[in-house]
Amino acid sequence: MVFTQAELEYLGTQRLGRLATVSADGVVQNNPVGFFVDAGTIVIGGHALGASKKFRNVQRGSTVALVVDDLASVDPWVVRGIEVRGTAVALSDVEPPVPYFSREVIRITPTRIISWGIDGPRSSRVV
Template identity: 80%
Template sequence: MVFTQAELDYLAGQRLGRLATVSPVGQVQNNPVGFFVDATSGTITIGGHALGASKKFRNVQQGSTVSFVVDDLASVDPWVVRGIEIRGSAVALTDHEPPVPYFSREIITITPSKIISWGLDGARSSRKV
């Protein structure tokens, strides 16, 4: 398993994350996206409406590595932050059956190479996969 059970449980309760990509000329692009976790393969699927027309999709098609972050505030009093950052390689796929009905047929799959999580089980975790 790539993700810990605490990470899988956290991701299952979230709907949005932020995907950062880099263009071939070095311009960083970061936007909120919908996602789906495949616990069996250890991958993340990014999707949305007309994803294939987006800058992030073109960046991945042109070889961008990615960073994907999901985080939230569990409490503001006391201040409790929790989240996960997934760094890795990504592939832009066209004409692919989406994992949920509202995603377009273009998706991005992320294979983690490093996972950093915080506040999920009281400890911070950083590991290469």
């Protein structure tokens, strides 16, 4: 299993993350994105995703990092989240994860997962 059960449960409660990609000339881009977990991978979707810089960056071979985090409490201050680093592919003409998204998606295959505040102490592992 790529994600722990606690990580899957956490990701299932979240709808937005921030996806970082790198352009061919080395410029980092970081944008909020909608995501879904599918068979151990992360699927990024959106409106007109195929026209976006992040989609083009992935088409050109960018590695990616997706961060999903939130505040479980502000008193006491309790943060939790997960970072998924990995390889990605930009796919066209696929069934969108939800009806109002475009037919382009980015599929992330994790190579490293870092989580905190989800299930015990900070965890970092190569998958």
